[in-house]
Amino acid sequence: MSAIAHVDGHAEDHDHGHHHKETFITKYIFSQDHKMISKQYLITGLIMGIIGIAMSLLFRMQLAWPDHKFTVFEVLLGKFGEDGVMDPSMYLALVTIHGTIMVFFVLTAGLSGTFSNLLIPLQIGARDMASGFLNMVSYWLFFLSSVIMVLSLFAEAGPASAGWTIYPPLSALPQAIGGSGTGMTLWLVSMAIFIASSLLGSLNYVVTVINLRTKGMSMTRMPLTIWAFFVTAIIGIVSFPVLLSAALLLIMDRGFGTSFYLSDIYIAGEVLHNQGGSPVLFEHLFWFLGHPEVYIVLLPALGITSEIIATNARKPIFGYRAMVASILAIAFLSTIVWGHHMFISGMNPFLGSVFTFTTLLIAIPSAVKAFNYITTLWKGNLQFNPAMLFSIGLVSTFITGGLTGIILGDSTLDINVHDTYFVVAHFHLVMGISALYGLFAGVYHWFPKMYGKMMNKNLGYVHFWVTAIGAYGVFFPMHFIGMAGLPRRYYTNSAFPYFDDLADTNVLITVFALITAAAQLVFLYNFIHSIFYGKKATQNPWKSNTMEWTTPVEHIHGNWPGAIPHVYRWPYDYSKTREDGEYVIPGQDWVSQITPMQDDEEELHH
Numbered sequence: 001m002s003a004i005a006h007v008d009g010h011a012e013d014h015d016h017g018h019h020h021k022e023t024f025i026t027k028y029i030f031s032q033d034h035k036m037i038s039k040q041y042l043i044t045g046l047i048m049g050i051i052g053i054a055m056s057l058l059f060r061m062q063l064a065w066p067d068h069k070f071t072v073f074e075v076l077l078g079k080f081g082e083d084g085v086m087d088p089s090m091y092l093a094l095v096t097i098h099g100t101i102m103v104f105f106v107l108t109a110g111l112s113g114t115f116s117n118l119l120i121p122l123q124i125g126a127r128d129m130a131s132g133f134l135n136m137v138s139y140w141l142f143f144l145s146s147v148i149m150v151l152s153l154f155a156e157a158g159p160a161s162a163g164w165t166i167y168p169p170l171s172a173l174p175q176a177i178g179g180s181g182t183g184m185t186l187w188l189v190s191m192a193i194f195i196a197s198s199l200l201g202s203l204n205y206v207v208t209v210i211n212l213r214t215k216g217m218s219m220t221r222m223p224l225t226i227w228a229f230f231v232t233a234i235i236g237i238v239s240f241p242v243l244l245s246a247a248l249l250l251i252m253d254r255g256f257g258t259s260f261y262l263s264d265i266y267i268a269g270e271v272l273h274n275q276g277g278s279p280v281l282f283e284h285l286f287w288f289l290g291h292p293e294v295y296i297v298l299l300p301a302l303g304i305t306s307e308i309i310a311t312n313a314r315k316p317i318f319g320y321r322a323m324v325a326s327i328l329a330i331a332f333l334s335t336i337v338w339g340h341h342m343f344i345s346g347m348n349p350f351l352g353s354v355f356t357f358t359t360l361l362i363a364i365p366s367a368v369k370a371f372n373y374i375t376t377l378w379k380g381n382l383q384f385n386p387a388m389l390f391s392i393g394l395v396s397t398f399i400t401g402g403l404t405g406i407i408l409g410d411s412t413l414d415i416n417v418h419d420t421y422f423v424v425a426h427f428h429l430v431m432g433i434s435a436l437y438g439l440f441a442g443v444y445h446w447f448p449k450m451y452g453k454m455m456n457k458n459l460g461y462v463h464f465w466v467t468a469i470g471a472y473g474v475f476f477p478m479h480f481i482g483m484a485g486l487p488r489r490y491y492t493n494s495a496f497p498y499f500d501d502l503a504d505t506n507v508l509i510t511v512f513a514l515i516t517a518a519a520q521l522v523f524l525y526n527f528i529h530s531i532f533y534g535k536k537a538t539q540n541p542w543k544s545n546t547m548e549w550t551t552p553v554e555h556i557h558g559n560w561p562g563a564i565p566h567v568y569r570w571p572y573d574y575s576k577t578r579e580d581g582e583y584v585i586p587g588q589d590w591v592s593q594i595t596p597m598q599d600d601e602e603e604l605h606h
Contacts, residue, residue, distance in 0.1 A: 030140075032132030035555055037139050038118035039450060042443070044139075045110020046524070048146055052101035053517055055094045059491075062086045064510035066492035080158065091491035092161040093179050097153065099164025100187070104194055105149065107297040107435045109142050112236075115300060115442050116205050116229040118450065122548035123223050125214025125567065127558045130207040134200050141197035145190045152186035155179075160187035163489065165286055168261035168279045172253045175267060185254070188247050195244045202233035202240075214547075216567035220324075221593070223546050223571040224317065227324050228303025231331045232296050238335060239292040246285035253277070280345050287338035294431050295334040299327060301438020302369060302398075305391040307571075308445050309373055311544045312388035313380030314589050316572040316604065319372045326365035333362040343411045344418050352411035359409035363402070370399050381575070381589075385542075386460025390441035393468050394434050401430025404479065419489075422482025425475045433471045440467075440523065447527075448541050452553045453534030459526040463519055470516030477505050543590045546571045550594055565594040569603065576604070 031037060058077075061070060069084030080090035117135065121128050129135045152159045161179030162171040166187065174181045209230045213222075222230075249260040253274075261282045262274035310317040317323065339347065339355035347355075373395045382388070404426040407413045417423065440463070447455050481502045486493060493499040493506075540549040547567070551559050573591040576584050578600050584591050597603060 030136060032128070032136050033555075033557055034117045034121050034129050034132070034135060035450070037135050038114050040139050041109060041113030041117060041142070042450075044143055044146060045106050045114065045439075046527075048101050048105040048150075049110065050520075050524075051150065052098050052106055053520065055098040055101075057513060057517055058086070059091055059094045059098070060510040060513045062091055062491055063493075064507045066494050086491065088491045089158055089161055089178055092163070092489060093159040093183070095489055096161050096164050096166075096179070096187075097149070097159050100160075100191075101149065102432060103164065103293065103297065104191070105142075105146055107432070107439070108198065108293070109194070111297065111435060111439045111442075112229065112232055112300050113139070113142065113201060114439075115225070115304060115446070116201070116233070118446060119225055119548060120205055120208050120229055121212070122449070122551060122559060123226050123546050123571075124209060124212065124217050125547050125564050126208060126212035127560075127564070129204050130212060131204055134204050138197045138200035138204065141193050141200065145194035145197060148186055148190035148193065152183050152190065155181070155183035155186060157181045157183065159183040165290070166250070167286075168250065168253065168282050169265055172250055172261050172279075173265070173267065173272075174254055185251075188251055188254075192244060192247055195240045195247075198236055198240050202236040205229055205233040206237070214564045214567060220321070221567055221570045223303075224306035224320070224323055224327075225300075225303040225546075227327050228299045228306070231327050232299045235292045235296055235299075235331050235334065239289040239296075242285055243289035246282055246289075249285075250282065280342070283342050283345055284338070287341045288335070290341060291338040292331075292334045294427070295330055297431055297435045298398075298438075299330065301394060301435045301441075302327075304438045304442040304445070305373065305394050307544075307546070308387050308391040308441050309376050309395075310572050310574060311445075311542050312383040312385065312391075313376050314383070314574045315376055315380045316574055316576075317372070318375040319368070320570070320572065322368055323372055326368040329365035330362060333358060333365070337362060337409075340409050340411075340414070343414045347411075349411070356409060356411045360406065363406065366398070366402055370395060370402075383542075385444070385457060386455070386464055387441045387445035389461070389464045389468075390437045390444065393464065394437040394441065396468075397429050397434045397437065397471070401426060401428075401434065405430060417482055419487055420482040421478040421486050421488055424488050425478035425482060428475050428478075429471075433475065440464075443527070445542065446548075447530065448537030448553075449548055449551075451531050451534070452537050452555075453530050454537050454541065455530040455534060456526050459522055463523045463526065466519035466522070467516055470512050470519060473512030474509050474516060477509055481505050543588075545573055545590050545592050547593055550592060567593045568596045569593055573604065576601075 028036065031040070058073070071084055073081030073086050074084050075081075077086065077090055080087040117129070120126070157178035159179055160166065160171070160183045161177060162184065166184070170176050170180060171184055174184070209222075209226060249258070252258040253260050253262055257273075259274040259277040261279050262272070262277040265272040265274050306317055306323060337355060337359045339351065340359045343352055343355075377392070404422070407417065408423060408426055444455055444460055447453070484499075484502055486499055486502055493502070537553055539553055542549075547565065550565055552561065569591065571593050573584070575589045576591060578584060578598075583589055584598060584601055585595070
């Protein structure tokens with residue numbers, strides 16, 4: 001029975017295929033089509049990612065060979081890399097901007113912006129986002145904030161250099177260090193615009209999911225990707241305004257003589273007038289966004305992984321309702337654990353124990369997700385394409401990175417490793433690498449939907465294996481130098497004989513970092529080459545059930561020609577058989593969501 005035949009006609013829907021002729025500017029630049037906006041987010045995010053990774057390679061080279069002179073420092077850093085020697089203040093600035101770019105511009109906007117835009121309308125059966133205009137505005141605000149962040153690198157006295165967490169008083173006093181001046185101002189302006197972009201996007205996603213689902217698309221028939229994007233948008237709406245308030249108060253302290261974060265400050269023997277402020281207030285405001293931010297980055301990647309693992313295991317996702325419940329539980333718990341970043345800020349020990357308890361609780365929904373992925377893979381008919389490999393890689397880094405979180409979440413154990421490389425290793429694995437794997441998996445899986453072409457599978461395998469081995473090669477040894485007490489953000493450790501034994505480990509980490517970065521060039525080549533010369537994609541190359549694969553390969557404004565199909569089942573009817581042991585559709589181990597239930601078929605109680 002043809003799935004496409006079962007659509008219901010709405011007269012008004014037919015107009016959407018006949019839009020007036022689009023010019024280059026309305027189609028590619030100021031586009032209001034969610035599919036084009038998702039490509040804009042992806043390409044902007046990838047460009048920012050290249051900048052962020054390049055910075056990490058520069059400071060890794062400095063850490064591995066602190067006494068060596070590198071011509072590349074002089075070329076790229078100008079006066080901050082004279083004679084091939086990196087200026088110490090520039091080292092801290094590179095760490096700061098690398099963290100900012102990767103967390104916000106690549107993993108928040110690049111991941112959520114790309115796939116929320118691409119998939120929400122397509123997977124719930126909507127013509128477009130609730131507001132195409134707001135969607136366009138949110139992208140251009142993101143683009144503007146990216147440009148300002150990159151321009152801040154060229155500030156005369158240096159870019160912002162108070163760490164990506166920009167703690168005062170370093171960030172609140174323009175005269176403190178070079179990077180506290182214009183560079184810091186540009187950082188704050190860029191982030192304020194970024195938050196506006198993020199809020200506009202999030203509001204659009206939430207309204208679209210609630211109001212624009214096609215007939216039959218109940219909440220329990222939504223793919224887990226949509227659940228993840230929906231809940232991520234809600235977390236963003238709750239927590240991003242708090243970061244905006246933190247930034248605005250910081251701007252007032254810097255330029256208008258207020259004392260929200262400053263008190264009893266001396267600079268070069270001069271007593272400043274500031275009284276009564278507290279830098280710990282900034283920590284509370286920053287981490288109230290900062291911890292939910294981890295899950296704003298991670299949940300979309302987990303949603304993408306759920307979809308890809310079910311599709312390529314040819315099995316229904318295990319525990320659908322438990323997966324939805326765990327997404328909701330993670331969203332709630334992530335907003336009440338921010339204090340675990342502040343265990344050594346002088347916090348009351350009782351309060352520390354409260355934050356320890358809520359932090360360790362979050363391991364339960366996280367474990368539910370990990371076990372459900374493993375159970376979905378168990379005895380599946382696994383298709384090992386690049387998207388599937390990156391999804392399995394995500395499950396691996398999510399578990400290994402999450403285990404070290406148990407140590408950091410405990411207020412007494414955390415004191416020993418706080419602000420060491422142990423922390424760097426933990427959050428890069430559990431958040432950075434996991435989210436990047438989700439981004440790569442999503443690109444490989446939905447590339448045919450975005451560009452109508454297929455990416456080269458063999459290059460994808462090379463990309464995955466070098467990246468997977470390299471990422472563990474970089475971050476696994478960091479746990480050990482962290483437990484040995486090596487502090488982060490020091491541009492050289494050669495002044496401390498105690499750390500001499502760790503120098504070789506730093507060289508090893510840097511070599512792995514350079515190899516892993518080279519593997520990303522394979523991905524970029526594959527991505528760009530496939531857009532122009534890739535093999536033409538079929539309508540449903542992965543034999544997937546979700547609605548985006550029922551739209552034509554050629555993009556049309558409004559997604560479906562004619563009426564929007566109706567939904568009759570949940571999205572995970574893979575390898576489903578009837579009572580006689582035959583597949584529901586003979587010879588086909590998948591059933592699209594828009595195929596009506598058959599008489600002798602039982603709806604799965606998921």
